[in-house]
Amino acid sequence: MSQSATPAAHRGAWRNRWTFVLATAGSAIGLGNIWKFPYMTGANGGSAFVLVYLLCIALLGIPLMMCEIMLGRRAQRNPADAMAYLAREANASRQWRWVGLMGVLTGILILGFYSVIAGWVLDHIVRAANGAFHGIDGAGAKLQFEIFLAKPLELIFWHTLFLAVTMTVVSRGLNAGLEKASNIMMPSLFAIVLLMVGYSMAVGNFAESARFMFSPNFVLITPSVVLSALGHAFFTLSIGMGSVMVYGSYLGRHISIARTTLYIALTDTTIGLLVGLAIFSLVFANGLAPAAGPGLIFQTLPIAFGVMPAGDIMGMLFFILVAFAAWTSAISLVEPAIAWITENFSFTRKQATWVIGVTNWLLGAAVALSFNLWADIKLIAGLNLFDLLDKLTTNILLPAGGLAMALFAGYVMKTTHVAEELGLGPRTYALWRFAIRYVSPLAILSIFAYLFGWLS
Ligand code: TRP
Numbered sequence: 001m002s003q004s005a006t007p008a009a010h011r012g013a014w015r016n017r018w019t020f021v022l023a024t025a026g027s028a029i030g031l032g033n034i035w036k037f038p039y040m041t042g043a044n045g046g047s048a049f050v051l052v053y054l055l056c057i058a059l060l061g062i063p064l065m066m067c068e069i070m071l072g073r074r075a076q077r078n079p080a081d082a083m084a085y086l087a088r089e090a091n092a093s094r095q096w097r098w099v100g101l102m103g104v105l106t107g108i109l110i111l112g113f114y115s116v117i118a119g120w121v122l123d124h125i126v127r128a129a130n131g132a133f134h135g136i137d138g139a140g141a142k143l144q145f146e147i148f149l150a151k152p153l154e155l156i157f158w159h160t161l162f163l164a165v166t167m168t169v170v171s172r173g174l175n176a177g178l179e180k181a182s183n184i185m186m187p188s189l190f191a192i193v194l195l196m197v198g199y200s201m202a203v204g205n206f207a208e209s210a211r212f213m214f215s216p217n218f219v220l221i222t223p224s225v226v227l228s229a230l231g232h233a234f235f236t237l238s239i240g241m242g243s244v245m246v247y248g249s250y251l252g253r254h255i256s257i258a259r260t261t262l263y264i265a266l267t268d269t270t271i272g273l274l275v276g277l278a279i280f281s282l283v284f285a286n287g288l289a290p291a292a293g294p295g296l297i298f299q300t301l302p303i304a305f306g307v308m309p310a311g312d313i314m315g316m317l318f319f320i321l322v323a324f325a326a327w328t329s330a331i332s333l334v335e336p337a338i339a340w341i342t343e344n345f346s347f348t349r350k351q352a353t354w355v356i357g358v359t360n361w362l363l364g365a366a367v368a369l370s371f372n373l374w375a376d377i378k379l380i381a382g383l384n385l386f387d388l389l390d391k392l393t394t395n396i397l398l399p400a401g402g403l404a405m406a407l408f409a410g411y412v413m414k415t416t417h418v419a420e421e422l423g424l425g426p427r428t429y430a431l432w433r434f435a436i437r438y439v440s441p442l443a444i445l446s447i448f449a450y451l452f453g454w455l456s
Pocket of ligand 1: 028031110235236239243333
């Protein structure tokens with residue numbers, strides 16, 4: 001196709017390979033690892049969830065992440081136009097663009113609750129600084145968090161602050177300052193997570209935690225555990241909605257998609273597992289419930305900071321680093337929407353940012369209320385707004401997006417184009433292709449079959 005690889009002139013591009021790796025790792029590593037993974041593990045029977053989750057990362061997550069980066073890089077366009085463009089290249093229907101459009105929407109819906117949870121993290125920076133964790137025990141930490149959750153205006157305040165900071169960066173576009181900050185913040189996050197593990201080993205029940213997370217218990221693997229693990233594998237790797245596609249679209253040709261993906265998936269998974277080990281050590285040593293739900297980390301980590309030497313500073317530092325990780329993820333959640341708006345309507349980046357910012361402010365404010373005033377307003381299937389957005393995006397929209405991209409790359413695109421773009425050796429390519437054509441679609445479809453049969 002003659003006009004291939006002539007993206008609109010105003011599109012940004014990564015300055016070098018490292019920027020792309022950092023941005024994509026920044027997208028992947030976030031609240032999914034630190035907040036979501038532990039409470040999902042706790043609510044889904046521990047090791048049963050962890051085992052299926054690891055399988056999902058290896059068998060579906062890694063091949064699909066490669067697939068999504070590949071689609072973005074080949075098309076050099078926002079997700080909706082990327083799908084349309086690649087479909088045309090393969091003489092297929094333009095309607096594939098709906099995959100991209102669904103991704104744009106999914107990103108907005110995820111950010112709807114993401115910014116509220118990130119707001120909790122911001123609040124905890126201040127809380128740590130004020131010495132609120134001194135000598136706190138399990139019951140005290142739980143109570144403190146419940147009191148916080150019951151205050152709608154505070155939740156909305158922190159959500160607003162987080163969203164404002166996110167949108168400010170988004171409106172400026174690809175940003176060198178952010179890249180420099182990532183260079184320091186990400187390794188620091190890793191270091192402080194290690195420290196937390198060490199500390200929880202010392203003060204918590206590490207043996208019980210390791211048993212809870214790793215001793216195989218196949219009886220506990222139920223269809224709903226599999227569904228949650230599959231959904232979380234997508235969530236934590238940022239795949240299925242175009243985040244990594246749009247990052248891939250700013251990427252030049254000289255990079256190994258496979259190596260980058262492996263590296264990111266490994267780091268991402270390691271961080272989740274480490275945080276989980278720390279949290280459950282504290283859970284079991286303090287008589288807390290592993291299945292406490294979305295508040296889990298906020299009800300456990302303060303206990304450790306409360307007894308740790310220099311715990312106030314450590315707590316502050318920890319929550320600052322988590323907030324930073326959440327921020328780099330949030331940016332990637334809106335980028336597909338921003339790229340789509342600016343590349344399709346006569347909106348500047350700044351105007352597009354306002355449109356999305358206001359939409360997400362309203363959505364997030366409603367989500368904040370779903371933790372207190374509106375907690376009992378059940379929308380569908382007995383779920384309140386937070387639960388609904390969380391389940392709908394993680395368990396349905398992301399796997400559906402991943403399924404569509406797998407089918408597209410596996411059956412619609414020309415094999416030569418795919419192979420050329422991925423640049424793998426013949427054996428690795430065959431393996432990847434098998435995963436994309438058979439493993440991912442079958443796994444996702446069987447889970448959906450269960451889910452929809454079960455709902456009706
Ligand atoms: N992966 C991020 C986290 O773990 C969240 C995230 C960013 C995301 N972009 C995404 C999740 C795209 C799903 C899809 O916190």
